Amino acid sequence: AQSVTQLDSHVSVSEGTPVLLRCNYSSSYSPSLFWYVQHPNKGLQLLLKYTSAATLVKGINGFEAEFKKSETSFHLTKPSAHMSDAAEYFCVVREGGGNKLTFGTGTQLKVEL
Amino acid sequence: SAVISQKPSRDICQRGTSLTIQCQVDSQVTMMFWYRQQPGQSLTLIATANQGSEATYESGFVIDKFPISRPNLTFSTLTVSNMSPEDSSIYLCSVDKGGSAEAFFGQGTRLTVV
Numbered sequence: 001a002q003s004v005t006q007l008d009s010h011v012s013v014s015e016g017t018p019v020l021l022r023c024n025y026s027s028s029y030s031p032s033l034f035w036y037v038q039h040p041n042k043g044l045q046l047l048l049k050y051t052s053a054a055t056l057v058k059g060i061n062g063f064e065a066e067f068k069k070s071e072t073s074f075h076l077t078k079p080s081a082h083m084s085d086a087a088e089y090f091c092v093v094r095e096g097g098g099n100k101l102t103f104g105t106g107t108q109l110k111v112e113l
Numbered sequence: 114s115a116v117i118s119q120k121p122s123r124d125i126c127q128r129g130t131s132l133t134i135q136c137q138v139d140s141q142v143t144m145m146f147w148y149r150q151q152p153g154q155s156l157t158l159i160a161t162a163n164q165g166s167e168a169t170y171e172s173g174f175v176i177d178k179f180p181i182s183r184p185n186l187t188f189s190t191l192t193v194s195n196m197s198p199e200d201s202s203i204y205l206c207s208v209d210k211g212g213s214a215e216a217f218f219g220q221g222t223r224l225t226v227v
Binding site: 032096101 | 144146154155156157158161205209211212213215216218219220221
């Protein structure tokens, strides 16, 4: 069975400072892992995905995530936050070869001046 | 990639009535998915709709409450039946090839039941 835990429901950072959104997963088989962003009243957009290639994955808008199998983690980072990064972020897991996506509970990122 | 159009984008409905949500994709896809996002919550899968077969419902969701149609490879509908205020949510349509592929989502239908 697959599951995903987002450790922080809310994260607040100042503009220009680093962002860290934490995600731990559980999967019986080699997982695919995704980070999606949801801006207010907008659809879900893929930030990046891990699919058993490079463990450090670079995504859009300067975000990246590192897959750490030993820690079962897939934390999302960005060196410098921008006001436009304020949104809800979802960590998502899918077991290898499967169809079903399992969403984390989401992390609301707030960026302050 | 896939572009998904969902209608309506929002609606306010009376309890006891039904609402049908439409999902149109710009390319042929085998698998389509319907999710619910309750206020302040994450996404929960309602059902998987494959063309030519009955939809497969997740635990806690039943066909009588959420009937789904999948008449062809580019279109699906989800009906929320006999609505109550607890059905107030965002309903999202998604297409997905499974495995390591990216899932694409519609803009969602924001439903309020009064």
